[in-house]
Amino acid sequence: xxxxxxxxxxxxxxxxxxxxxxxxxxxxxxxxxxxxxxxxxxxxxxxxxxxxxxxxxxxxxxxxxxxxxxxxxxxxxxxxxxxxxxxxxxxxxxxxxxxxxxxxxxxxxxxxxxxxxxxxxxxxxxxxxxxxxxxxxxxxxxxxxxxxxxxxxxxxxxxxxxxxxxxxxxxxxxxxxxxxxxxxxxxxxxxxxxxxxxxxxxxxxxxxxxxxxxxxxxxxxxxxxxxxxxxxxxxxxxxxxxxxxxxxxxxxxxxxxxxxxxxxxxxxxxxxxxxxxxxxxxxxxxxxxxxxxxxxxxxxxxxxxxxxxxxxxxxxx
Amino acid sequence: xxxxxxxxxxxxxxxxxxxxxxxxxxxxxxxxxxxxxxxxxxxxxxxxxxxxxxxxxxxxxxxxxxxxxxxxxxxxxxxxxxxxxxxxxxxxxxxxxxxxxxxxxxxxxxxxxxxxxxxxxxxxxxxxxxxxxxxxxxxxxxxxxxxxxxxxxxxxxxxxxxxxxxxxxxxxxxxxxxxxxxxxxxxxxxxxxxxxxxxxxxxxxxxxxxxxxxxxxxxxxxxxxxxxxxxxxxxxxxxxxxxxxxxxxxxxxxxxxxxxxxxxxxxxxxxxxxxxxxxxxxxxxxxxxxxxxxxxxxxxxxxxxxxxxxxxxxxxx
Numbered sequence: 001x002x003x004x005x006x007x008x009x010x011x012x013x014x015x016x017x018x019x020x021x022x023x024x025x026x027x028x029x030x031x032x033x034x035x036x037x038x039x040x041x042x043x044x045x046x047x048x049x050x051x052x053x054x055x056x057x058x059x060x061x062x063x064x065x066x067x068x069x070x071x072x073x074x075x076x077x078x079x080x081x082x083x084x085x086x087x088x089x090x091x092x093x094x095x096x097x098x099x100x101x102x103x104x105x106x107x108x109x110x111x112x113x114x115x116x117x118x119x120x121x122x123x124x125x126x127x128x129x130x131x132x133x134x135x136x137x138x139x140x141x142x143x144x145x146x147x148x149x150x151x152x153x154x155x156x157x158x159x160x161x162x163x164x165x166x167x168x169x170x171x172x173x174x175x176x177x178x179x180x181x182x183x184x185x186x187x188x189x190x191x192x193x194x195x196x197x198x199x200x201x202x203x204x205x206x207x208x209x210x211x212x213x214x215x216x217x218x219x220x221x222x223x224x225x226x227x228x229x230x231x232x233x234x235x236x237x238x239x240x241x242x243x244x245x246x247x248x249x250x251x252x253x254x255x256x257x258x259x260x261x262x263x264x265x266x267x268x269x270x271x272x273x274x275x276x277x278x279x280x281x282x283x284x285x286x287x288x289x290x291x292x293x294x295x296x297x298x299x300x301x302x303x304x305x306x307x308x309x310x311x312x313x314x315x316x317x
Numbered sequence: 318x319x320x321x322x323x324x325x326x327x328x329x330x331x332x333x334x335x336x337x338x339x340x341x342x343x344x345x346x347x348x349x350x351x352x353x354x355x356x357x358x359x360x361x362x363x364x365x366x367x368x369x370x371x372x373x374x375x376x377x378x379x380x381x382x383x384x385x386x387x388x389x390x391x392x393x394x395x396x397x398x399x400x401x402x403x404x405x406x407x408x409x410x411x412x413x414x415x416x417x418x419x420x421x422x423x424x425x426x427x428x429x430x431x432x433x434x435x436x437x438x439x440x441x442x443x444x445x446x447x448x449x450x451x452x453x454x455x456x457x458x459x460x461x462x463x464x465x466x467x468x469x470x471x472x473x474x475x476x477x478x479x480x481x482x483x484x485x486x487x488x489x490x491x492x493x494x495x496x497x498x499x500x501x502x503x504x505x506x507x508x509x510x511x512x513x514x515x516x517x518x519x520x521x522x523x524x525x526x527x528x529x530x531x532x533x534x535x536x537x538x539x540x541x542x543x544x545x546x547x548x549x550x551x552x553x554x555x556x557x558x559x560x561x562x563x564x565x566x567x568x569x570x571x572x573x574x575x576x577x578x579x580x581x582x583x584x585x586x587x588x589x590x591x592x593x594x595x596x597x598x599x600x601x602x603x604x605x606x607x608x609x610x611x612x613x614x615x616x617x618x619x620x621x622x623x624x625x626x627x628x629x630x631x632x633x634x
Contacts, residue, residue: 148465148466149468151466153569155449155465156448157604157607162604163569165601178602252479253570254475254476286479287476
C-alpha cells in the first residue's frame with residue numbers, strides 16, 4: 001500500500017482553532033474546528049485535538065504523519081510556547097509544543113500566525129522561490145513575517161517581525177500595546193475604522209459613509225468602490241501610513257516582494273495601488289521599481305492551516 | 318617551515334585606501350595606504366595594490382594567502398561591484414572583485430563598509446558569538462550592517478541595511494540622497510553639526526559653542542563634557558532621533574545587541590546613555606531591557622582593515 005505523507009497544520013485563534021491534514025502539494029485533505037474558549041486549559045485543548053487527529057489517522061491507514069505545525073498568537077518558535085497572548089484565556093507562558101510532543105512522536109513546530117503565513121506563502125503561494133520577502137497581515141492588528149536568505153527572521157528571542165508596532169506617528173493614536181502611534185493603529189481593519197470616525201467628525205461634504213449601518217473595513221471599501229470621496233480619502237490616508245512604513249522597512253531588509261494578507265488586504269487594488277505609490281515615492285533611489293507589492297494567493301479559507309502545515313514541509317524539503 | 322594563514326583586508330574610502338595582512342586572530346601583521354584619488358581608473362588601482370600585496374607575500378614566504386576581503390562604499394556583495402559611489406572618482410559600475418580575481422587565485426569577497434564592520438565586530442569585537450545583532454556606523458553619513466541567524470542580511474539585491482536612509486521626520490532635513498528627513502541628516506557627525514547650527518540660531522543663553530573656532534562633533538562633545546547646556550541639548554536631540562529609530566528597528570529584527578561605531582560614536586556615554594534611554598522608552602514591552610547597546614571594541618586604527626579581512630575568515634571557519 002502506498003502511503004501519503006501528511007503534515008498536520010493547527011491554527012489557534014482567539015475565537016476558533018482550525019486544523020487540517022495537508023499533503024506536500026498544499027492540499028487540505030481533512031479539516032476540523034473547535035471554539036478555542038471552550039477549553040479552560042491548554043492541557044484539555046491538546047488532549048482533545050490530539051484524540052481527534054489520532055482518530056483521523058486511524059481512519060486513513062495510508063496517511064503517514066510527518067510532523068505538526070502550529071500557528072498561534074504570541075507563539076515563540078525557539079521555546080515552543082505561547083506567551084502572554086491577550087486574546088487567549090490560557091494565561092502566562094503555555095508550553096504548547098511540549099504538550100503536543102507528549103502525544104505524538106513526530107517533530108512539532110510552533111510560531112506566531114504571521115510567521116506561519118509567511119512560510120505558507122513561500123511553500124504554496126505568491127512567494128514561491130523567493131528568498132527575501134515580507135508578509136504583512138492586515139487584520140484586527142498588523143502582524144508581519146520576514147524571510148531573509150530564505151529563512152524566517154526570529155531574532156535572538158523569537159519575537160522578531162513586529163512591524164505592526166513600529167511607531168509611525170510620535171504621540172499618535174493610542175495602541176493596545178500601551179504605546180502611541182503604532183502602524184497597527186492606522187493600517188489594520190480597526191485602524192481604518194478609527195480613521196473613518198476621525199474624518200467623518202469634521203467632513204462637511206456628502207458621503208455614503210454616514211448612512212452605513214456599520215462602519216467597517218468592508219463598508220468603507222464598498223463606499224470607495226462606488227466612488228465616495230471621503231471613503232477614497234480614508235484609503236489614501238491608510239495607504240500613506242502603510243506605504244511610508246514599508247519604504248522604511250525595505251531600506252533595512254531589501255526584499256524582492258511584500259505580500260499583503262488578511263481582512264484589510266481584501267479591499268484589493270483600493271489599498272494596494274495607493275500603498276505601492278506611497279512606498280515608491282518614499283524609497284531610496286537604489287530600491288525604486290524593484291519591490292513587488294502583491295496580495296496573498298493562498299486560498300483564504302485554508303490559509304491559516306496551510307501556513308501552519310508549511311512549517312513542517314519547509315523542514316522536510 | 319610552518320606557514321601563517323593570511324587574509325588581506327582592503328578598505329576603500331573616498332580619501333584613502335588602506336590594506337593589511339591579517340591573521341585569523343585579528344592581528345594586522347603588515348599594512349599600507351594610498352590616496353584613492355591618485356588612481357584615475359579602478360584598473361590602475363587594482364594593478365598597483367596587487368603588485369604591492371604580491372611583494373609583501375614574496376618577502377614573507379611563510380605567509381599563505383587565504384583570501385581577499387574588500388570593504389567599499391556602495392559595494393555590492395552579490396555582484397562584487399562598486400555601484401555609483403558618490404565619493405569615488407571611478408564612475409558607474411566598477412567590477413572590482415573581478416579585477417582582483419584576475420590578479421589572485423584565491424577567493425575575493427567585497428561588500429560595503431558597514432557590512433564589513435559588522436563582520437569585523439562578529440569576528441574580533443564586541444559581537445563575538447552573537448547571531449542577531451546590528452552595527453550602526455555614525456560617520457559623515459549613517460550606515461548599518463544587520464546580522465540575522467548569524468549571517469549578514471544582503472537582501473535580494475545586495476543593498477540591504479540602509480538604516481541611515483530610513484525616514485525619521487517626514488518633510489525634515491534635506492538629505493544627500495535627494496529625499497528629506499533621513500536618519501543620516503540627524504544622527505551623523507554632519508547631522509549633529511546641523512542640529513547645533515539650528516539651535517544656536519535661536520538660543521538666548523550662554524554657550525561655549527559660540528566661541529569654538531570650528532563646530533564639529535568633537536567640539537560639541539567637548540562642550541557637552543564641560544557641562545554646556547546647549548551642547549547637552551544637542552546630544553539629547555540627536556539621541557532622541559537615533560533611539561527612536563533603533564526602537565523601530567528592534568521591532569523588525571529583534572537583535573540581542575546594537576553596536577555603535579564611527580566618528581560620532583567616539584563621544585561615548587554622551588551619546589550612548591541618552592540613546593539607550595530613548596530606545597528603551599520607545600520599545601514594545603516584549604523587547605524592553607533585552608537589547609544591549611554598546612560601543613565598538615575593534616581597535617579604531619585597524620577597524621576598516623579588520624572588517625574587510627573578517628569577510629575572509631568568516632568564510633573559512
